[in-house]
Amino acid sequence: MPNPIAAIILNYNNWPDTLLCLGSVLQSSPPPETIIVVDNASSGSDFTEISRWIQNNTAMVERLGQTGQSSHPKTNLRILDEDELKNTNLPNSLDSNLYLVKASRNRGYAAGNNLGIRLAMAAGMDGVWILNNDTIVTPSAFAAMREALFAAPDLGLCGCLLLYAHSGLVQCQAGGSMSKWTAIPHLCGEGLSVEQALAIPAGEVLGQITYIHGASIMASRHFIESVGLMYEGFFLYNEEQDWAWRGKDKFRLAYAPQAMVYHKEGATTGWSKGKFNVNIIKILMRSRVLLISRHAPYALPVLFVSFIYAGARMLLRRFVRR
Numbered sequence: 001m002p003n004p005i006a007a008i009i010l011n012y013n014n015w016p017d018t019l020l021c022l023g024s025v026l027q028s029s030p031p032p033e034t035i036i037v038v039d040n041a042s043s044g045s046d047f048t049e050i051s052r053w054i055q056n057n058t059a060m061v062e063r064l065g066q067t068g069q070s071s072h073p074k075t076n077l078r079i080l081d082e083d084e085l086k087n088t089n090l091p092n093s094l095d096s097n098l099y100l101v102k103a104s105r106n107r108g109y110a111a112g113n114n115l116g117i118r119l120a121m122a123a124g125m126d127g128v129w130i131l132n133n134d135t136i137v138t139p140s141a142f143a144a145m146r147e148a149l150f151a152a153p154d155l156g157l158c159g160c161l162l163l164y165a166h167s168g169l170v171q172c173q174a175g176g177s178m179s180k181w182t183a184i185p186h187l188c189g190e191g192l193s194v195e196q197a198l199a200i201p202a203g204e205v206l207g208q209i210t211y212i213h214g215a216s217i218m219a220s221r222h223f224i225e226s227v228g229l230m231y232e233g234f235f236l237y238n239e240e241q242d243w244a245w246r247g248k249d250k251f252r253l254a255y256a257p258q259a260m261v262y263h264k265e266g267a268t269t270g271w272s273k274g275k276f277n278v279n280i281i282k283i284l285m286r287s288r289v290l291l292i293s294r295h296a297p298y299a300l301p302v303l304f305v306s307f308i309y310a311g312a313r314m315l316l317r318r319f320v321r322r
Contacts, residue, residue: 005127006034008129009133011037012041027139028139035098036098079102085101101116121221126221127219132214156227159253161197161198165264171265175209185211215263223251226250228246233290236287285307
């Protein structure tokens with residue numbers, strides 16, 4: 001009997017993309033046993049729009065938990081706020097396969113997803129599938145990732161074949177690697193066609209990556225209970241590298257090449273390649289410093305030099321362009 005999994009979608013001021021993502025997850029074959037949408041204290045009408053859409057699409061929602069193994073066969077929408085998640089009797093009151101959770105304030109990517117992870121663990125799920133809300137999943141992605149993740153007991157995190165939504169080219173095969181000296185990530189297979197990516201054996205890909213891309217990452221219950229929740233000190237960026245780094249001595253990574261997920265990249269955060277955003281760059285630099293200070297503090301001097309070098313190159317390019 002397949003391991004029950006909860007899909008977690010984090011929304012922040014971008015409900016149209018969240019609904020597209022949610023709709024694609026609901027059309028998975030089979031769908032996850034539970035879906036948890038967390039609104040990270042959006043400033044607009046996101047919570048109302050998401051709730052209204054769910055209530056108007058009951059036929060799609062009713063597919064949840066109908067795969068024969070769900071211990072929670074009810075499919076009505078359950079709305080919770082953050083305070084209710086702290087209720088010690090919560091596991092005894094779980095009665096739905098679809099949850100809409102409202103965070104009291106925006107404490108970042110990890111904190112928002114952790115609300116969903118705690119709920120999934122209380123619901124007895126064997127794992128979670130964390131999705132960026134600017135992703136669209138293919139119908140077979142969920143089943144392929146679940147099969148890959150639970151192929152061996154020491155597999156803790158699983159990635160997919162992540163594709164750029166605008167071009168269809170590969171963003172990464174599962175994830176990438178990162179230099180501990182500069183904290184600059186290298187995405188495995190970026191720019192390949194789907195055909196080229198599928199021609200590369202999964203074992204070869206796994207030999208090149210050290211983390212799973214956070215846009216689509218499946219984590220087992222055993223991994224979460226052993227390693228812990230996502231570290232909430234980052235606010236944004238590098239959470240997935242930190243998670244994998246913390247678990248690398250106990251768990252291996254998994255890759256499901258047949259699981260294809262399209263990613264719009266930066267639809268919520270405002271970050272994408274080729275765009276210059278000072279605030280996002282500041283957050284990114286802070287997260288990289290925090291990551292290296294947690295796992296390789298001896299590399300911090302080199303990291304700071306790399307920042308100076310990158311900043312000088314950026315200024316030079318802008319000067320030459322003018």
